[in-house]
Amino acid sequence: MSIDDGSRPERPSNSSANRSRPDAADASGFVNAVDDRGDTKVALAGSGLAPGKASTVNPLSRLISHPLFGLVVVVLAIALPFINSSAYTIRISTDALIFVMLAVGLNIVVGYCGLLDLGYAAFFAIGAYTAGVLTTTFGWPVIATIPFVVVAAVIGGVLIGGPTLRLRSDYLAIVTLGFGEIVRITANNLDFTGGPNGVFGIPDFGDFGLRADIATYWVVTVVVGLAVLASARLGRGRLGRAWRFVREDEDAAEAMGIHTYQVKFAAYVTGAIFGGLAGVLFAVHQTAISPPSFNFLYSALILMAVVLGGMGSTPGVVVGAIVIALLPELLRGAENWRYLVFGVLLIVVMIFRPQGIWPHRVGEKPAKARRKRVVEDEPEVIP
Amino acid sequence: MIGKTRIGLGVTAVGVALALASCGGGGLTSDSQGGAAATTGDILLGMVTPLSGSSAAIGPYMKNGAQLAINELNASGGVLGRQLKLVAEDEGCDPKTAAAAAAKLVTAGISVSVGGYCSSATLPTLSIFGKANIPMIIPAANSTDLIKDKLPNVFLLNGTGAQQAQAAADFMKSAGLKAAALVDDNTSYSKDITTRTAKDLEGQSTKVVNQQSVTAGEQDYSAAVTAILRANPDIVYWTGYYQEGGLIIKQLRAAGYKGKIMVADGSVDKQLVTIAGKDNAQGVLATMTQTPQTIPGGETWIASYKKAFNADPGPYSTQSYDAVRVAAEAIKNAGNTNGKDVIAALEKIDGFKIFSGSLKFTPEHTLTNGGFDILVVKGDDFALNN
Numbered sequence: 001m002s003i004d005d006g007s008r009p010e011r012p013s014n015s016s017a018n019r020s021r022p023d024a025a026d027a028s029g030f031v032n033a034v035d036d037r038g039d040t041k042v043a044l045a046g047s048g049l050a051p052g053k054a055s056t057v058n059p060l061s062r063l064i065s066h067p068l069f070g071l072v073v074v075v076l077a078i079a080l081p082f083i084n085s086s087a088y089t090i091r092i093s094t095d096a097l098i099f100v101m102l103a104v105g106l107n108i109v110v111g112y113c114g115l116l117d118l119g120y121a122a123f124f125a126i127g128a129y130t131a132g133v134l135t136t137t138f139g140w141p142v143i144a145t146i147p148f149v150v151v152a153a154v155i156g157g158v159l160i161g162g163p164t165l166r167l168r169s170d171y172l173a174i175v176t177l178g179f180g181e182i183v184r185i186t187a188n189n190l191d192f193t194g195g196p197n198g199v200f201g202i203p204d205f206g207d208f209g210l211r212a213d214i215a216t217y218w219v220v221t222v223v224v225g226l227a228v229l230a231s232a233r234l235g236r237g238r239l240g241r242a243w244r245f246v247r248e249d250e251d252a253a254e255a256m257g258i259h260t261y262q263v264k265f266a267a268y269v270t271g272a273i274f275g276g277l278a279g280v281l282f283a284v285h286q287t288a289i290s291p292p293s294f295n296f297l298y299s300a301l302i303l304m305a306v307v308l309g310g311m312g313s314t315p316g317v318v319v320g321a322i323v324i325a326l327l328p329e330l331l332r333g334a335e336n337w338r339y340l341v342f343g344v345l346l347i348v349v350m351i352f353r354p355q356g357i358w359p360h361r362v363g364e365k366p367a368k369a370r371r372k373r374v375v376e377d378e379p380e381v382i383p
Numbered sequence: 384m385i386g387k388t389r390i391g392l393g394v395t396a397v398g399v400a401l402a403l404a405s406c407g408g409g410g411l412t413s414d415s416q417g418g419a420a421a422t423t424g425d426i427l428l429g430m431v432t433p434l435s436g437s438s439a440a441i442g443p444y445m446k447n448g449a450q451l452a453i454n455e456l457n458a459s460g461g462v463l464g465r466q467l468k469l470v471a472e473d474e475g476c477d478p479k480t481a482a483a484a485a486a487k488l489v490t491a492g493i494s495v496s497v498g499g500y501c502s503s504a505t506l507p508t509l510s511i512f513g514k515a516n517i518p519m520i521i522p523a524a525n526s527t528d529l530i531k532d533k534l535p536n537v538f539l540l541n542g543t544g545a546q547q548a549q550a551a552a553d554f555m556k557s558a559g560l561k562a563a564a565l566v567d568d569n570t571s572y573s574k575d576i577t578t579r580t581a582k583d584l585e586g587q588s589t590k591v592v593n594q595q596s597v598t599a600g601e602q603d604y605s606a607a608v609t610a611i612l613r614a615n616p617d618i619v620y621w622t623g624y625y626q627e628g629g630l631i632i633k634q635l636r637a638a639g640y641k642g643k644i645m646v647a648d649g650s651v652d653k654q655l656v657t658i659a660g661k662d663n664a665q666g667v668l669a670t671m672t673q674t675p676q677t678i679p680g681g682e683t684w685i686a687s688y689k690k691a692f693n694a695d696p697g698p699y700s701t702q703s704y705d706a707v708r709v710a711a712e713a714i715k716n717a718g719n720t721n722g723k724d725v726i727a728a729l730e731k732i733d734g735f736k737i738f739s740g741s742l743k744f745t746p747e748h749t750l751t752n753g754g755f756d757i758l759v760v761k762g763d764d765f766a767l768n769n
Contacts, residue, residue, distance in 0.1 A: 292476070339435060
């Protein structure tokens with residue numbers, strides 16, 4: 001259950017070590033030299049880091065780089081109601097988790113593939129409204145709406161992605177911004193979406209004999225945990241590498257044989273599905289949805305979570321989303337000033353961590369290389 | 384580097400867990416929420432109200448109105464021998480923020496909710512208060528969607544859109560107007576009134592010649608104004624809020640519109656006159672629930688409000704004031720703060736004096752009589768239309 005997108009499934013398998021470094025045995029001197037240089041590569045991405053600091057292995061980082069650490073985080077999230085089960089805690093934690101799902105979804109589009117999407121809340125709205133209308137108008141259980149939500153999100157993604165993904169950068173941003181507003185205003189004006197009042201009385205997943213909000217929290221935790229894992233794995237696979245290539249240099253990627261249009265399309269539609277499913281969770285959690293929840297500011301906040309956390313870095317985006325979702329709530333004490341304080345804090349973060357809180361780093365990770373070196377010392381690795 | 388990223392993730396997760404752990408725990412099973420009501424200490428009344436965002440101006444009016452009632456009740460010995468205390472949380476007119484605010488109030492242990500301004504932000508709070516068995520006396524939000532599901536804990540203290548639309552339609556008919564233009568800003572509250580007014584006017588002597596929605600927050604409403612002028616109505620009924628209402632009045636008059644203009648209660652504020660310009664606003668009519676300004680003897684109430692908060696009362700100050708008094712009356716009659724008993728007591732209230740008349744809830748938990756008056760702008764402010 002590791003959600004660190006840099007790490008492989010962590011087992012010291014000889015085959016993978018062999019595949020990646022066939023000459024491992026006789027090149028250890030070179031490997032050491034590369035490892036020692038690793039910090040400069042790191043510094044490229046995260047300019048705030050002091051060189052040399054990263055490669056020191058202290059007990060804490062050893063503990064945290066343990067393969068089970070991601071699992072520990074998930075267990076902590078699941079255990080939250082046992083630590084504190086007040087209605088407020090559960091409420092804002094569920095909100096934050098849904099926001100995490102949105103952020104990792106947008107991270108696929110913006111972080112991995114570099115497509116600036118300013119209307120991501122549109123897919124969120126499509127998911128929420130599809131689930132909301134099917135449950136309230138036709139009396140379906142929420143779980144039965146999920147396939148339709150996926151279909152609706154894909155249709156939305158194809159409709160907007162098809163024509164616009166041929167555009168680049170600013171133009172794409174403008175079109176997606178427009179799309180986001182179109183969806184919201186359409187929902188505001190149609191009768192079956194409840195007009196400006198939206199859809200209300202949306203049922204939950206069932207309470208499983210628990211307090212309803214805690215049951216919802218646990219369902220959301222599991223779904224979001226899987227979504228984060230899926231997004232991290234996607235970013236690491238063949239498609240993920242293609243996305244990053246497209247982001248870095250679209251022309252070079254095309255020249256190397258990547259069908260950039262298809263690859264971008266895949267990112268966009270995947271992001272749409274994530275957004276749609278997050279919308280279902282949101283509809284269930286809120287019980288009432290209305291157009292003001294899906295305005296441009298919301299799209300901007302999701303983008304903010306991605307940028308603040310570190311574009312393309314799953315752990316970073318998760319942290320960014322939690323910060324963006326919880327800060328306004330934790331700042332309630334500041335009363336009228338809270339959005340001012342919120343804004344100032346975001347600016348401060350951007351000044352001191354311009355690459356995001358936990359940026360995605362290029363280059364081989366020292367910890368992984370270390371493991372390889374350990375593997376090299378074992379006799380069976382040598383071919 | 385795996386170490387680094389994970390340190391960050393771990394520290395955040397632990398930090399969040401610790402921060403939340405300090406808020407106190409509770410049970411996990413279905414019957415553990417909203418359980419035993421406290422019998423000692425202050426009785427907490429919760430208010431979800433906009434203190435930030437586009438409607439931030441309303442929050443303090445509501446909060447002060449409620450606080451004034453609490454001050455008066457506490458001065459006369461409180462309720463059941465306990466003091467009342469107001470806990471207000473910001474909703475920002477945003478459904479998600481409102482839901483979190485409601486959950487926060489539930490956690491704080493409030494006995495009755497006396498808030499709710501934006502209808503779309505109030506809807507998601509219904510089930511949160513409902514599951515916690517907390518009665519809601521909603522002073523401002525008045526969309527009929529709030530009572531559509533017939534939730535036992537929801538009471539509306541403001542006249543509904545249906546009642547306001549009825550008052551508007553009645554006025555148009557009795558004034559002998561032939562053609563009406565209905566303009567809303569596409570929010571639930573506003574559209575509700577235009578839709579219902581149009582329905583009430585069906586087959587009547589007043590014809591609806593133009594019905595349209597404008598987008599709130601714009602500066603230039605000339606497209607709407609042109610469409611209105613082309614339809615040539617005798618009266619234009621604006622059901623949105625005063626920011627846009629002022630501009631529309633100004634632009635209508637500038638375009639040479641000579642007929643009557645009427646606004647709904649969301650536009651009843653001195654600001655409307657300021658924005659529209661004093662000359663343009665003269666004679667503008669309004670459908671409005673009774674306010675201290677329009678009630679004989681309301682001056683003393685205004686004076687005590689001014690003394691307490693050094694500010695003028697505004698929209699929904701009186702309804703919030705009433706909501707607290709109704710809540711206190713119900714708790715007193717119930718003899719405890721248990722939600723079910725308070726709801727039963729609220730349903731039994733008959734003849735309790737509030738600003739809009741004597742209170743008795745209908746089976747739908749709305750006011751029997753919306754108490755809507757027709758006001759007119761005279762000078763800088765609204766006054767009763769005779």
